[in-house]
Amino acid sequence: MSTFSVLTSRCHHGASRAARVFADSRCHAARIHWNARSGEIASPRVNNDVNEALHRSQLIDLTTTGRRTGLPRRIEIFLHDEDGVLFITGMPRRDRTRDWIRNITADPHVIVHLKQGITADVPATARVITDPREARPLIEAAARRWRRDDVDEMIAYSPLIVLTVADAPAG
Helix, strand or coil: CCCECCCCCCCCCCCCHHHHHHHCCCCCCCCCCCCCCCCCCCCCCCCHHHHHHHCCCEEEEEEEECCCCCCEEEEEEEEEEECCEEEEECCCCCCCCCHHHHHHHHCCEEEEEECCCCCEEEEEEEEECCCHHHHHHHHHHHHHHHCCCCHHHHHHHCCEEEEEECCCCCC
């Protein structure tokens, strides 16, 4: 089993690794090193084991950047794969928009923390899906997995993001 490592220089003394990874876009000294052996579906530079793990629907941790504090915010959530599309959704809630969706709206750079079968921290970009026509096939896939039949309610009230795995920097 190989690991996918994300390492950064210390832009913020005492900051967690996730905070330092998020700092890479804000600190010119930070660098991301990728352990990449060959190209596959998600990204030509992500190693095969990590790519395969990404495309297995599973429980993950997701780190976003707090929209007000700028601090890393980590939640446990389910990552779905449907025909090669990585996405995250949740149960419908009419009463509020979840904080992780608001954080992604403010800053779409996230880290997917794989923790089942392989351990890896994978930088990605999240895109919030609000168009019901674009959401329907993904929500239908999640509803099938969860044995739910309230697809229309899920489309109206469930959060939904699509993830694009970041390419490794050249050099």
